[in-house]
Amino acid sequence: MEKTKERNGKVLFSNYSLGEGVRKALSLSRDDILFEVKDSKLKGRGGAGFPVSTKWMLAAAAIAEEKYVICNADEGEPGTFKDRVLLVEYPELVFEGMIIAGYAIGAKNGIVYLRGEYEYIRKSLEDFLEQMRKDNLLGKNILNKEGFDFDIKIFLGSAAYICGEETALIESLEGNRGEARNRPPYPVNTGFNGMPTSVNNVETLGCIPHIILNGGEWYNTLGTEKSSGTKLFSVSGDCEKPDVYEWEWGITINELLEKVGAKNTKAVQVGGASGICVPKSQFDRKISYEDIPTGGSIIIFDENRDMLKVLKNFMEFFVEESCGQCTPCRIGNTKLLEGVEMIENEEYTFSYLNKLKDLGKTMQVASKCGLGQSSPNSFLSILENFKDEIFSHEAGVENGK
Amino acid sequence: MENKKNGRAPVSQKPHRIEKPEHPEQIGGSVRIQINEKELVVPLGTTILEACRDNQIHVPTLCHHDDLCIAGVCRVCVVEVENMRTLQASCAFPITAPIKINTATPMVRKARKHIIDLLLSEHYGECYSCFRNNNCELQTLAKEYGVDHYNFGHIEKPKYKVDTSSFSVVRDMDKCVLCKRCIRTCIDLQEVGVLEAVGRGDETHIGTFLDKQLSDVICINCGQCINRCPTGALRANDPRDEIWEAIDNPKKHVVIQTAPSPRAAIGEEFGLEAGHSMTGELNTAMRRIGFDKVFDTNFTADLTIMEEGTELILRLYNALVKGEDANKVPQFTSCSPGWVKYLEHFYPEYIDNLSSAKSPQQMFGAVIKTLYAQEANIDPADIVTVAVMPCSAKKFECNRPEMVDSGFKDVDYGLTTRELAQMIKETGIHLPELPKSEFDDPFGNASGAGLIFGATGGVMEAALRTVVELVTGGKVEDLFENANITPLRGFEGIRYVELPIAEVGEVPEMYKRYFDTWDWLKGATLKVAVAHGTANAKKVMEDIKAGGKFSECHFIEFMGCPGGCLGGGGQPIPTNATIRAKRAEAIYAEDEGLPIRKSHENPHIGYIYENFLTDGPCGHKSHELLHTTYTKRGEYIA
Amino acid sequence: MLVFEKTFLAEEIEQLIEKYGNARSALLPILQEIQSKHRYISDYAQQEVARHLSIQPVEVYSVISFYAFLNSEPKGRNIVRVCKTISCDMKNKISIVKAIERELGIKMGETTDDNKFTIEYTNCLGLCDEGPAMGINEQVFTKLTPETAVKHLHEVVG
Missing domain, CATH: 3.10.20.600 (Ubiquitin-like (UB roll))
Structure with missing residues (x-):
């Protein structure tokens, strides 16, 4: 795969040449990198928005025989494909971000968890990694930095949306069902194989080389006050x-x-x-x-779209993609989908729908992981924001339409 | 290479239970927290649930079980932790920082109610047609949260077929709440590994390999999953209807034998605290139900000791003196049918090490339909033998095709403690109020040695009480105070004891046809071990395979269930370490109060060898009737 | 399964163990290779893998049943997966599905009699900007029309 399009952007889609970021990073101390990332105020790009520097600092502070940097390339959120573009067109950014993370937290092992649906990208990534090894960007004593060894492996998923959740991803790496773990302890402490692990999104890692090159403050000048970059x-x-x-x-x-x-x-x-x-x-x-x-x-x-159908598509997605371990998510999503079908079949009552909305709020706080905590969002927002369209739907006959 | 053979629970979920500071009182060992505005200090790593329980704050639970690793999946135990956006499962949250916890905020209450409502919406069936009625954790939760209607509907048709293929365990997945206790029991606690979560999303269910029926996969029938299931999704294969039919049939002579563990636990089914022995009351109850004879399995436990002990001596003699069959030592006990099947599947190459002596249950069946039938002048075809056992695997055992040495099915039905309690209730009896009565003769007398079979280490203790005396000619009491061989007792997963034989005595008459001196044992050290629960059995077996210290043992007691029979899969629900310890106390206390506490001193045992099994223990006749063979089953699932 | 097939499979799995090791973390890569070669993981293969990894067969089955791209039931030699998630749905994925169903004479979830194709739905393939999209085995095809979708089917089998 090659870059097929000209892309323009201030950070990720700006000019970059292979190795720049790592070279600069290795001239800095681990602490310098952590503080540079802290100054950038970069937050995790997978959706949860956890401050990257906090994650890295915790992982860096942990004492263990092994540590891991994991690149979460399991983007499965409907409508998301940015990681695919980064991996196909800008793999150097992602891999270098991992190397820098490894340097900062003291990890030797990097793993890219690539979603099964992207298997066709794997070969080009492997080739790219091989080239990086030849260029001494991976392997032992990287860029002649004595004692800094780091390598990256690619691990393929097998199609489960939940594996984008970091602890489910780790479970999957360990050969288990991708079921989210109880937290705490967090992966930065007890992650892959029980070792400190930093799991970062593809895009998050892609930002790192640019932040190291241009400085955290530069990055922080972009965006808004609480949303840097x-x-x-x-x-x-x-x-x-x-x-x-x-x-x-x-x-x-x-x-x-x-x-x-x-x-x-x-x-x-x-x-x-x-x-x-x-x-x-x-x-x-x-x-x-x-x-x-x-x-x-x-x-x-x-304007031609039927929002109820949209909602149904979303809820069907969650019913299938819930890992099925915790009650609110496993059964809750089924109930919400049933609610949508009741509306569709004109079998609903508003009092029951209100119960379901209430249930949705419980799911948001009581589910074990982010999947169940966020799956009611579209149910709640679509039924609220498009109620006129959805509930006037059925009055067809009387209106003579 | 890393190999997670021991334990499947995610690593992140393991440390919570164990890694608490040794000295919480020292600096950094404890955390100051608040629960419902009450100031508390708890050891670092305590879960919120533990902290609540230690301070008498009730938090409902469903997937949590004291015996099992943490799951955190049902979400019933959620609580609010200040400054956290979401609710936290208290069972899975280790306290490592000073936090403020609220266990009953409106949000918490509502979430719990919702979760219970959701579980009920998918829980097929009605409480009154369920054996767990009145002893169901889901039902209790529903009551606690005042559920008076189905908020999110209720499933009207079953989704699954009830699996009744197994002689021992019945699975009704329509009642399953997916708490995964059975999985954690099967894979983590017992390390057998029959059950796992299958599928994903709304299709998730607990399944077996390829969703085969239970009889077609490697289930050892231990029933530990039944003991820990919060609902009626798992139960034992219940023979009550057939037994009632036999009782009601005047032509049938229905004989019941009771194992030691049911009497130590059945009181729990009638609201008593664990640890009340009900031997006398139970005898009365069984007569009132209509059993024609009430016998004590402990009698054949004594017989087992004679057979198994003799077998051990002969194996040692063959190996040490004749130099034959050295591989048949150590001898493994064979009275736990769960363990036997475990070995047949996972270590078939060791079946020659299993004692060929039948379990007390099966010996009794064979004796009843031969000796007893003869003496009482009853056609064995008209005899129905029922065995009250703490065990679900006993149901499988009595159905093993080879268990027909009397010419009939030796034991017709295995009945669990729970099922017997049910029969007693159906008779309209409140067990604790009954007068006591004795067992029937001719098998009424049993020793305390037979009784302690119910606790882990008991078979070994019983065997040693006999073997030591037969070999040394001395008294066990001279070695162990009051004949209590305490190093073999307790709940440590694996115990190992060495017993030097300094002096030897006269060879008893019954062994004279094998040898005439014990000199070959003089100065030897008898090495024995005890393991309970198949996870511990596995450790011992792996050690033996690797030529470790257990391969040097002479005799090893294995019990399929944690705690031994008193923790069996047929015992009252619930179970936990405290309950099991109390049952053990009851058993040992009763043993201590008995006049005869050694199998070889039981006069009825003498009688049986004098009049019936005249060629002595392990003689031709006893081999025909009291010994059996095993099958190399292996692990492959066809 | 015939004896020689079993022997062959056992050897194949041994090679995979050599390649990936016998730690539990090798489970997914091993299953993926078996899946990609045979299009499903047979009961024998599951038990062999379990044996090498010192886990129980039900654990292997459990993992297979969790992941959409792993199968324990036989499938066609080519697995066609049409994305049904929102953006492809909006780009009229149903016309693609109908065209494929007509062409192969089977419904979604079924396998052709000649065992050439299994067709099924999949969730978001991450090709939302180029929908409707589908995967055939490890390849993906985008901006489908009913006509091109069917053309790709035929190209794959040659």
Whole structure:
């Protein structure tokens, strides 16, 4: 696979040549890197938004025989494909981000957990890694830095959305069902094979070489106050130019729609199936941690779309993709889907739907992991924001339509 | 190479239970926390649930079980931890920082109610047609949270077929709440590995390999999963209907034998605290139910000791003196059918080490349908033998095709403690109020040695009480105070004891046809070991395979269940370490109060060898009736 | 399964153990290779893998049943997976599905009589910008029309 398109962006899609980031990083001390990352205020790009420096500092502070850097390339959120683009077009950024992470936290082993659906990318990644080994960017005494050894392996998933959750991912790496673990302890302490492990998203790692090259402060000048830097957006749905874009945090939905050539837009799903559905009246809202945070999935719906069908598609997804271990998520999602079908079949009552909304709120706080905690989001936001459309739906006969 | 043979639970979930500081009172060993505004100090690493329980704060649980590793899946035990966005499962949250916990906020209450509602919506069946009615953790939770209707509907049709293929364990997955206790029991506690979660999302269920029926996979029938199932999803294969039918049939002579463990536990089914022995009351109850004779399995436990002890001596003689069959030492006990099947599957190459002596249950069946039938002048075809056992595997054992040496099925039905309690209740009896009565003759007398078979280490202790006296001619009491061989007792997973034989005595008459002196044992050290629960058995077996210290043993007692028979899969539910310890106390206390405490001193045993098995222990006749063979089953699932 | 097939499979698994080791963490890569070669993991293969890894067969089965791309039931030599998640759904994936179903004469979830194809749905393939999308074995195909979808089917079998 090659770069097929010209891409433009201030960080990830800016110019970069292989090895720059690692070379600079190795001239710095581990602490310098940790503080540079801290200054950047970079947050995890998978969606949860945990500060990267905190994760790394905890992993760096842990004392253990082995430590691991894991690149979470299991993006499975509906409407997300940015990691695919990074891995295909900018693998050097991701791999170098891992090497720098390894240097910073004291790990020798890197693992890319590549989702099974991306198996076709694997070969090119392996080749790239082999080239990096030849260039001494991987292996022993990297770039002649005495005592710094690091290598990267690729581990293929086998199609389970839940494995994007970091502890489920680790379980999967260990040869188990991808079921989320109880936390605490956290992976930075007790991760892969019980060792301290930093699990970072592809995009997060991709930002690192640029942050090291240009400094954390530079990165922090981009974006908004609480959302530093840029973000990759996977845009799909009803628009002329579905693609991956790099924009600064703080972009409004209106601006975004304009850039991708979306017309007659009724709703935008921000954050994929587990995100929220924003109606037209709120298109001036900003994508940022201050307003609407996201892992970058943007799905656009124009006026012809039936939002109930959209919701049904999402809920079917969760019913299948729940790992099935905890009660709120396993049965809760089934109940929410049943609720959607009740609406579809005109068998609902508002009092029952209110019960389901209440249940959704319990799922958000009582589920074991992020999947069940976020799966009711679209149910709650679509039923709230599109109630006029959804519930006037059935009045057809009396209106003579 | 890293090999996670021992333990499947995620590594992150393991340290919680064990890694508590040795000295919590020292600096850094404890954390100051608040639960419901109450200030508390707890050892570092204590889970929120433990902290609550230690301070009499009730938190409901469902997937949590004291015997098992942490799961954190049912979410019933969620609590609020200040400054955390989501609720936390208290069973799975180790306290390592000063946190403030609230166990009953509106959010918590609502979440728990929702979770119970969700579980009920998928829980097929009605409480009144369930054997766990009134002893069901889901039902208790529903009551605790005042469930008076189904908030999210209720499943109307079964999704699964009830699996009744096994002689021992019945699986009704429509009642399963996916707490995974059975998985954690089967894979982690017992290390057998029949059950796992299968599928994903709404299709998740507990299944076997390829979702085969239980009789087609490697289940050892131990029933430990039944003991830990919170609902009626797992139960024993219940023969009550057939037994009632036999009792009600005037032509049938229905004989019941009771093992030592049921009497130590059955009181629990009638609301008594664990640890009340009910031997006398139980005898009365069984007569009132309508059993024609009530016998004591301990009698054939004594017989087992004679046979198995003699077999041991002969094996040692063959190996040490004749130099034959050295590989048949150590001898393994064979009275636990769960263990026997475990060995047949996982270590078939060692079946020659298993004592060929039948278990007390099966010896009794054979004796009843031969000797007893003859003496009482009853056609054995009209005799129905029932065995009250703490065990689900005994149901399988009595159905083994080779167990027909009397010319009939030696034992017709294995009945668990729970099922017998049910029969007593159906008779309208409240067990604790009954007068006591004795066992029936001619097998009424049993020794304390037979009784302690119920506890882990008991078979070994009983055997040593006899073997030591037969060999040395001295008294066990001279070696162990009051004949209590305490190093063999307790709940340590594996115990190892060495017993030097300094002096030898006269060879008893019954052994004179084999040898006429014990000199070959003089100065020897008898090495014995005890393991309970198949996970511990596995450790011992792996050690033997590797030529470790257990391969040097002469005799090893293996019990399939943790705690031995008193913790068996047919015992009252619930079970935990405290309950098992109390049952053991009851058994040992009763032993100490008995006039005869050694198998070879039981006069009825003498009688049986004088009049019936006239060629002595391990003689031709006893081999025909009281010994058996085993099958190399292996691990492959066809 | 015939005896020689078993022997062959056993040897194959031994080689995989050599390649990936016998730690539990080798389980997924081993299963993936068996899956990719045979399109499913037979009961015999599951037990062999379990034996080498010192785990129980049910644990292997449990893992297989968890992951959408692993099968314990025989499938066709080519597995076609059409994305059904939202963006592909909106790009009219149903027309692709119908075209394939008509062409092969089977419904989603089924295998053709000649065992050439199994067709099924999959969740998001991460090709939302180029939908509708489908995978055939390890390859992916994007911006499908009913016509191109069917063409790709035929290309794969040659």
